[in-house]
Amino acid sequence: MSTKRTTTPAARPLKISVFGTGYLGATHAVAMAELGFEVVGVDVDQAKVDALAAGKVPFFEPGLPELLEKTLATGRLTFTTDAAAAVADADVHFVCVGTPQQRTSHAANLQYVEDATLAIARNLTRGGVIVGKSTVPVGTAARLRELVAATVPAGVDAELLWNPEFLREGKAVGDTLHPDRIVLGGVSEKSEAVMRQVYAAPIAEGSPVVVTDLPTAELVKVSANAFLATKISFINAIAGVCEAAGADVTVLADALGHDVRIGRQFLDAGLGFGGGCLPKDIRALMHRSKELGANRAAALLQQVDEINMGQRERVVDMALEACGGSVLNKRVGVLGAAFKPLTDDVRDSPALNVAAALHLRGAQVTVFDPEAGDTARRAFPTLGYGTSVDEAVEECDVLLVLTEWKQFVDADPARLAGLTRTPRVIDARGKLSAAQWRAAGWEFTGLGRLAA
Numbered sequence: 500m501s502t503k504r505t506t507t508p509a510a511r512p513l514k515i516s517v518f519g520t521g522y523l524g525a526t527h528a529v530a531m532a533e534l535g536f537e538v539v540g541v542d543v544d545q546a547k548v549d550a551l552a553a554g555k556v557p558f559f560e561p562g563l564p565e566l567l568e569k570t571l572a573t574g575r576l577t578f579t580t581d582a583a584a585a586v587a588d589a590d591v592h593f594v595c596v597g598t599p600q601q602r603t604s605h606a607a608n609l610q611y612v613e614d615a616t617l618a619i620a621r622n623l624t625r626g627g628v629i630v631g632k633s634t635v636p637v638g639t640a641a642r643l644r645e646l647v648a649a650t651v652p653a654g655v656d657a658e659l660l661w662n663p664e665f666l667r668e669g670k671a672v673g674d675t676l677h678p679d680r681i682v683l684g685g686v687s688e689k690s691e692a693v694m695r696q697v698y699a700a701p702i703a704e705g706s707p708v709v710v711t712d713l714p715t716a717e718l719v720k721v722s723a724n725a726f727l728a729t730k731i732s733f734i735n736a737i738a739g740v741c742e743a744a745g746a747d748v749t750v751l752a753d754a755l756g757h758d759v760r761i762g763r764q765f766l767d768a769g770l771g772f773g774g775g776c777l778p779k780d781i782r783a784l785m786h787r788s789k790e791l792g793a794n795r796a797a798a799l800l801q802q803v804d805e806i807n808m809g810q811r812e813r814v815v816d817m818a819l820e821a822c823g824g825s826v827l828n829k830r831v832g833v834l835g836a837a838f839k840p841l842t843d844d845v846r847d848s849p850a851l852n853v854a855a856a857l858h859l860r861g862a863q864v865t866v867f868d869p870e871a872g873d874t875a876r877r878a879f880p881t882l883g884y885g886t887s888v889d890e891a892v893e894e895c896d897v898l899l900v901l902t903e904w905k906q907f908v909d910a911d912p913a914r915l916a917g918l919t920r921t922p923r924v925i926d927a928r929g930k931l932s933a934a935q936w937r938a939a940g941w942e943f944t945g946l947g948r949l950a951a
């Protein structure tokens with residue numbers, strides 16, 4: 500019988516490694532250091548490690564730069580590309596690497612999760628707890644547990660559990676420090692005690708802890724995103740009815756939201772959902788559901804995806820209609836590139852998807868986004884980019900508001916009308932005041948907004 504060597508982490512302050520320092524992992528590493536733990540962030544991207552170590556967050560996330568500076572100053576937080584050194588010195592190892600959609604199918608690409616988990620396992624000389632945070636298809640964690648068991652050095656006590664993350668970009672710091680819930684899948688008595696030590700502060704603040712098995716924890720995460728996506732596609736389907744019936748979907752959503760069983764959030768009709776998660780997660784769940792024979796779930800999610808992608812096509816058609824059927828050599832102003840406000844993330848950005856589609860139809864497109872200009876240029880270099888709202892509006896034949904940044908919603912329509920001879924605006928996010936823009940002389944259309 501092997502005598503497992505274990506180090507009781509409680510004997511000394513927990514040390515944490517965080518593998519993957521992107522939108523999720525960088526926030527998680529900083530937040531864990533803020534909670535008082537010694538943390539090392541590990542990434543394979545040297546530029547990210549160097550930026551973070553120098554106190555620079557390589558993406559836009561409100562509040563994170565200040566917290567990074569504060570936690571670096573304590574000396575508790577470091578960043579490295581040296582996985583072996585990071586693992587050897589830590590007790591709890593979070594896996595926060597990417598699980599993007601595969602290029603050739605809807606399935607999730609799990610290569611990064613496997614690489615990171617194995618990099619941890621093979622260096623676990625003192626034993627420890629591996630904590631999966633990445634969003635993975637159900638069944639992944641059980642398979643990784645077997646991989647870990649076959650990889651850890653002989654006699655080393657290593658556990659793997661799943662602790663999915665629910666933070667929203669733009670609210671990542673608050674969501675991490677004050678989570679709605681903490682889900683722990685596949686814990687033992689020992690690893691649960693360790694995780695309750697890690698999350699002692701939010702638990703003390705009242706964050707509920709849900710302890711369950713690995714498959715349930717994995718499915719809680721993808722089901723949460725799938726439900727949010729479904730709610731958005733529901734209101735967008737109803738927006739289509741509103742357009743046909745001359746109703747106003749924004750007033751309708753307000754009325755629905757008064758029912759606490761429904762809730763007003765995620766009932767904003769418009770261009771639909773994008774980002775680095777919701778689109779890929781519903782497709783990965785669709786794919787996994789089919790593999791499992793759960794075809795009804797797959798069929799539902801297929802509809803959610805189709806309704807969502809249809810919104811982008813609808814806005815392209817609205818722009819074509821506004822320009823008399825063709826945008827060839829027309830000037831199209833686009834306000835917004837990020838997939839939503841308060842982020843510079845343009846992964847599967849509905850705004851850039853529409854801008855690029857119109858560009859491909861011969862439009863001269865000028866995009867402005869207060870934070871996502873650089874990330875957009877890298878993703879779509881052939882589009883035109885402005886440095887202000889005015890530059891996007893100037894002499895445009897049609898203006899598209901595709902990301903509801905506050906500075907767009909608060910813009911003065913009368914002043915902007917003076918910048919173009921053809922004041923036509925399409926509000927694809929339902930946040931502009933139709934009355935105000937119409938009063939300022941704009942031809943105003945919106946998705947599901949009163950046709951009048």
Ligand SMILES: NC(=O)C1=CN([C@@H]2O[C@H](COP(=O)(O)OP(=O)(O)OC[C@H]3O[C@@H](n4cnc5c(N)ncnc54)[C@H](O)[C@@H]3O)[C@@H](O)[C@H]2O)C=CC1
Nearest residue numbers: 519521522523542543544596597598611614615633634664
């Ligand atoms: N971005 C978000 O708001 C949230 C993301 N998630 C999930 O978290 C995971 C990460 O998402 P993001 O942070 O957005 O992705 P990201 O692409 O911004 O960051 C992933 C990072 O992992 C690094 N990486 C890849 N392989 C590695 C390895 N072997 N060792 C160390 N680092 C490695 C990459 O260089 C990259 O910096 C995904 O599964 C996502 O679905 C979950 C909740 C929120």
Ligand SMILES: O=C(O)[C@H]1O[C@H](OP(=O)(O)OP(=O)(O)OC[C@H]2O[C@@H](n3ccc(=O)[nH]c3=O)[C@H](O)[C@@H]2O)[C@H](O)[C@@H](O)[C@@H]1O
Nearest residue numbers: 664665666667668731765766767771772773774776838839
């Ligand atoms: O797994 C993830 O990465 C995260 O995905 C989403 O967070 P996020 O992608 O940051 O963005 P959301 O705020 O959820 O918005 C998603 C998309 O839905 C769109 N949306 C949102 C709300 C709405 O009413 N209508 C609507 O079209 C937004 O414009 C955006 O494109 C979830 O909200 C998080 O809980 C989850 O952790």
